[in-house]
Amino acid sequence: MFCHWGTVRRLSVKKLPLKHVIRARAFSGADAVNALRPFYFAVHPDFFGQHPREREINENSLKRLNGYLENLQKPGFRSFKPTTLTFYVREKEHNPSDVQESFGASGFKDPEEELEQAQRMETTLSSWLDNNAESAVKKLKNSLPLRKELDRLKGELSRQLHLSDIRWQRSWGIAHRCSQLHSLSRLAQQSPEALRNAKGHTVIFTDRSGMSATGYIMLGTMDVHHHWTKVFERLPSYATLQRKGLLLEDRISHLLGGIQITYMEDLQPMLMLEEYYSVLDGFYNRVRNSRLSFHPHSLRGLQMILESDRYAPNLHELGHFIIPTVCDPATLQWFIIAKAQQAREKLKRKEESKVLEKELIKTSAEKLSLQRLYKEPSVSSVQMIHSCNKLLEESLPSLQGMHLCISHFYSVLQDGDLCIPWNWKS
Template identity: 60%
Template sequence: MFRHLRPLRRFCPEQIRPHGFHYSRALSGAEAATALRPFYFAVHPDFFGQHPREREVNENSLKRLSVYLENLQKPGFKSLKPTQLTFYVRETDQTSSDGQEPFSSSGFRAVKFTLHTRDLLSTVLYILNSCSLSVEHIQSSNTNVHSQPLREAKWTPDRPIKWNKSYYSFTGFKDPAEALEQVSRKEATLTSWLDNNVKIAGKKLKNSLPLRKELARLKDELSNLLQLSDIRWQRSWGVAHRCSQLHSLGRLAQQNLETLQKAKGCTLIFTDRSGVSAMGHVMLGTMDVHHHWTKLFERLPSYFDLWRKLTLLEDRISRLLGGIQVVYIEELQPALTLEEYYSLLDAFCSRLLESRVPLHPQSLRGLQMTLSSDRYAPSLHERGHFNIPMLGDPANLQWFMLSRAQQARENVQRREQLKATEDRLIQASVRKLALEKLYKEPSISSRQMVACCERLTTRPRPALDSMRLCVSHFYSVLQDGDLCIPWDWKDTEAVK
């Protein structure tokens, strides 16, 4: 009877920002993860244990979403290809079926949307709106929201809709303001969160041990059979998913061993698309069928020829720019295929040859540079390498690198010292907490990891014997029992 009273939800990307708010700065990765918690809670595969098809769809979509969000945060990106995603969304206190398919008898519905946003904030808002989830918690964040009119919106109500409490009492819907107030009153601390989740994680970890042994066995067998340098995964898939991928590769090896052995000496990476990466690694797209994998292995000799040409290009650029080393850093640059990266290097080398920039042959020896197609001004990264735009002016490029060469060397020295400190503190934390493993997500910097480990080693020891601890941006228990904690975890109760 009260269905017509529900506020209308609109899903136009250019209108997804809430009325009355102007965001003064871009959302950080940690803030985006926090803002998406209601979404992760509604689609997390662990809640679809009795529905394997829906669970698999959500797992695959979450991987593709993770790739999209990671690329948005990488420096130098200009635009991303539209990414179509499908999620099965559970019925929760925040979900509503307005404008979407109704919930099934199992308590979930399918939601499809296409991401074509250019920043984290609009992406987060678009995802929440597409799944009919509240964005009130983003509006309430006074650290990055200022009350100013949003001129670009085509239509907005005169004021935000705020229902009387009797509406929530009668309909049974949860008052978002009340829920937000409850969350703000008490924020999870490391101690309280571990107390509530260590046993759960321990049970999941114990259940995953047989699969972990199976994964190690399969990896060793296939590495030896195909004479591979390594087998890796680009995303944080679960152990069962990884075993399934290796079983699939093993069946293909039984059918066509000679073809697959063309990858001898290579690193094999299971990722989102098939091809050869800018690092020269063989990428197997997990959504591709065996036929696509076989075709890739058949074409590897031509990829190896292209790789040799690419290394020659890098050497030529190095000679033209004073001996600086051209590198590709996976965690800091947009994901490129070998063909894409070669094209980028070739165009840059042609520009250098045309300009004839005079640099002393050894003036930049020992330093590194990355090449980007999305920047127009060079920069010096805190890790010590130069970010060089393909379209920048070569004369300005020469002056920039020479004038900052000493600073770059100092940054490299600090990075090496920080990495040594990070490794030492990780080992100390593993010993003190009796952990099986301590690691971090790729988005966590060495500086953040050092800050986290320094605090871990100086606090009372929690009951984490033989657990696997991952330093991340938020709290979670992974499906195989790994505990994720934010690098800036709190150890005192929030003030009420």
């Protein structure tokens, strides 16, 4: 199933063409996730705590792969244009030949054979907890002092710099997050004048430095303090560009019947503000020159995001339109009008699901005495609701006091968080 795998000691980068990972019609999305579970273990970002750059690359690629898998389950699915996902692979240290044995001597295994094997070896939640709960408890206990230190550092910096929030785009370990906050604290001492511009902003640690499309201050974790200082010094000019972007969103909305133009951080690649402004500007000029005729305010309440790597418009299961920046104006108008009512119904269901999801997370956490219950961004509200409802039916004393993450695969994170697939088996 996986092509061109080499046998190396610890870390290797391989490019896996998506056409060899997914046979679109042979798999459903859920089947593909099950079949890819061994692969998820080999590339999971939490195995790369000592390699932050490789960790970020894996997280980006996994996010895109999960998006492709979700699309497999949509009606009217069309094949994707050729693409390549890059992953760093963690192999077993005690026996490098294990990887070759697991994935086949040539590195190729038939998808149907992989799925059949995965189904035969299906893991149940109780059996997995029996084998992994003790290890997770130990890791969680060891991480408690660092978790307190992280909360302290985050609180101190937020107050000192008058920040709205401090976030992380990646699921870095606690020690790594503390190190990033220490770096920001040192910069605040060295360049207090530059950091005064940060008042009221949200800081997000990620892979690039600048300002994001959502207006967050992005601090690249591989950049030196000089790059961070330049970002804080440029905040006034970023604010000007952000205002221009908001104006473009309003103008596009006016031309398209009042539909809201938005950027969704959890569902789109992390764009720099300059990149997003360029996308808006190009799309605005395209729409303005086409003289589309939408009735004023007829699409108010609906949402639309722009994507540069698509060629056909789509209505997302969450109710927002996904519109290619190169979409033909006539096709755009026909598609939005034809799908408007369906979009409103999906948005309504989304809001109802969010409320139910929030209630079930709270109820499940209390029932199982969890310290924390949360989900990965790629897990939908419907999937989270399904998982919580199942958790409420179970008696799982080994979860008491634990941090539980609903994901797509089983894993014990380096700080003791337990990850379980949303569709776990009893």
